[in-house]
Amino acid sequence: MELIGTTLLVCFLVVVFVAPGSSRRKQFPPGPKGFPLIGNIFDLSLKELWLSLARWASKYGDIVYIHVFGTGLVFLNDAEAAVDLMDRKGSIYSDRPHLVMAGELCGGYNIMSFTGYNNQFRRQRRLMQRALTPLVIKNYHPLLEMETIPFLKRLLSKPTSYVDHIRRYAGTLTLNVIYGHQVTSDDDRCLKIAEACADVLANDIAGGGFLWLVDVLPFLRHLPMWVPGSGFKHKAIRWKAQLTEFATVPYEEFKEKMENGTAKLCYCSTLVEAAGKSMTEQDEFDIKYSANTMYSASLDTTITIVTSFMLCMVQNPDVRIKAQAEIDRVVGKDRLPDFNDRPSLPYLECVLSEVFRWTAPVPYALPHRLMQDDMYRNYFIPRGSFVFANIWTMTRNEEMYPNADAFVPGRFEADVDEEVKKKRDPRNFVFGFGRRRCPGLYLAEQSTWLLMASMLAALDIQKAVDDKGKVIDPEVRYENSVFRMPAQFKMDIRPREHARKLMNV
Numbered sequence: 001m002e003l004i005g006t007t008l009l010v011c012f013l014v015v016v017f018v019a020p021g022s023s024r025r026k027q028f029p030p031g032p033k034g035f036p037l038i039g040n041i042f043d044l045s046l047k048e049l050w051l052s053l054a055r056w057a058s059k060y061g062d063i064v065y066i067h068v069f070g071t072g073l074v075f076l077n078d079a080e081a082a083v084d085l086m087d088r089k090g091s092i093y094s095d096r097p098h099l100v101m102a103g104e105l106c107g108g109y110n111i112m113s114f115t116g117y118n119n120q121f122r123r124q125r126r127l128m129q130r131a132l133t134p135l136v137i138k139n140y141h142p143l144l145e146m147e148t149i150p151f152l153k154r155l156l157s158k159p160t161s162y163v164d165h166i167r168r169y170a171g172t173l174t175l176n177v178i179y180g181h182q183v184t185s186d187d188d189r190c191l192k193i194a195e196a197c198a199d200v201l202a203n204d205i206a207g208g209g210f211l212w213l214v215d216v217l218p219f220l221r222h223l224p225m226w227v228p229g230s231g232f233k234h235k236a237i238r239w240k241a242q243l244t245e246f247a248t249v250p251y252e253e254f255k256e257k258m259e260n261g262t263a264k265l266c267y268c269s270t271l272v273e274a275a276g277k278s279m280t281e282q283d284e285f286d287i288k289y290s291a292n293t294m295y296s297a298s299l300d301t302t303i304t305i306v307t308s309f310m311l312c313m314v315q316n317p318d319v320r321i322k323a324q325a326e327i328d329r330v331v332g333k334d335r336l337p338d339f340n341d342r343p344s345l346p347y348l349e350c351v352l353s354e355v356f357r358w359t360a361p362v363p364y365a366l367p368h369r370l371m372q373d374d375m376y377r378n379y380f381i382p383r384g385s386f387v388f389a390n391i392w393t394m395t396r397n398e399e400m401y402p403n404a405d406a407f408v409p410g411r412f413e414a415d416v417d418e419e420v421k422k423k424r425d426p427r428n429f430v431f432g433f434g435r436r437r438c439p440g441l442y443l444a445e446q447s448t449w450l451l452m453a454s455m456l457a458a459l460d461i462q463k464a465v466d467d468k469g470k471v472i473d474p475e476v477r478y479e480n481s482v483f484r485m486p487a488q489f490k491m492d493i494r495p496r497e498h499a500r501k502l503m504n505v
């Protein structure tokens with residue numbers, strides 16, 4: 001999900017500089033007072049912005065409005081408001097901000113997270129929903145299970161490089177599930193192209209937080225290539241070619257396998273088979289680019305959720321020990337857990353829910369651009385506003401989750417009626433809302449469960465100890481502005497006594 005970060009980062013930049021909408025004498029939702037013209041630009045520190053947003057939520061209530069150069073930023077702090085607007089009024093709350101450099105010139109509009117609320121979006125979204133239902137994902141279970149042991153082995157061989165191993169896991173898993181492409185070596189061509197492409201998206205197109213002048217002055221897109229200052233157009237051509245190569249190479253490889261009958265069951269095969277002989281050029285474009293979208297969309301979220309899980313285990317050894325005891329009792333010590341074990345591991349289920357809640361991996365989701373003026377709870381929300389679901393505040397709701405900052409899986413063990421159970425399920429929030437809600441949620445949910453179960457079965461993840469035998473408390477820092485991803489921290493990862501047997505070594 002490098003592109004999710006990219007999208008959000010660029011959106012913030014665009015909102016800062018792009019021409020304002022007109023300010024009217026209407027009752028906007030409350031929020032911190034900004035300066036004339038520039039608005040609240042100085043309130044938008046990108047470092048752990050979710051903490052500032054939470055302070056505004058407790059001061060101003062469920063809906064907070066600020067503006068930057070006249071463009072509204074609306075934060076919906078409770079789930080009801082998010083459902084009312086993004087879900088019930090989805091026909092006007094599902095657009096994305098317009099990005100000239102990333103979207104238009106670099107070809108980002110082919111990637112769904114950047115696409116506006118148009119026909120292409122609706123078609124690709126339908127494809128993803130069709131091929132990523134819980135029922136279809138069951139077919140991918142063998143592919144998910146195949147990636148677990150290599151990941152555990154890599155993690156044990158060099159524990160300090162755990163982020164690289166998770167990135168590699170997310171990459172190989174996605175290539176496998178999406179294209180049926182199995183990565184067998186570090187030099188794998190598809191993997192290399194994929195990693196380079198994710199890098200271009202995150203570090204070049206949205207790199208370093210710098211703003212593209214062409215987003216501010218869109219007429220610059222017409223600058224002739226030979227004019228000084230048109231360097232951005234040369235870069236855009238290069239990057240677009242890279243993004244196109246990544247969309248094309250794994251898809252062409254898949255097609256070749258499909259033609260010679262060696263393709264594995266995967267996202268692309270499910271859709272190509274469903275389209276059958278009547279597949280049009282447009283169908284193929286949509287399959288190819290929806291597949292491409294998913295690779296980029298899964299990277300950062302997977303790294304965020306898995307590193308957060310590891311941090312939770314380091315900080316809460318009692319939870320790890322209890323979950324391991326449940327796995328040992330139910331699964332035994334001769335094999336790794338698989339999806340058939342899931343219903344028999346209720347405590348692990350609570351740990352998964354709490355990891356999602358406590359982490360809130362994308363704390364204020366992605367901006368939905370409002371397509372026409374709207375009124376809500378007697379407040380005026382102007383057309384063109386960027387509307388954010390404040391997932392962080394929802395997961396810190398003290399009424400629903402007492403002592404919300406603490407990591408307590410046991411909160412989900414309590415016997416409550418079905419309605420409360422449904423309402424407090426963090427999956428309702430952490431994947432966003434409405435027509436833009438994360439289409440990869442079932443895949444993410446199931447792959448996270450499997451990885452967590454396997455890591456707990458095979459590994460002890462705990463606090464590191466220094467040369468003098470002193471226990472090191474992990475230093476927790478959040479440097480990424482979009483994902484609540486713990487920066488590299490120290491921990492001790494070692495195999496449990498029966499791990500070799502589990503990993504067939």
Ligand code: HEM
Binds near residue numbers: 113361367434
């Ligand atoms: C822990 C894992 C994940 C979390 C917490 C997560 C969360 C989110 C959130 C909050 C959004 C923004 C929703 C909105 O705009 O309201 C999103 C969008 C998206 N996610 Fe995920 N995601 C995860 C994993 C994945 C995976 C594995 C995939 C693909 C296989 C994926 C594909 C996407 C796509 C394509 C979008 C853009 C949807 C659109 O623009 O309509 N996500 N995700």
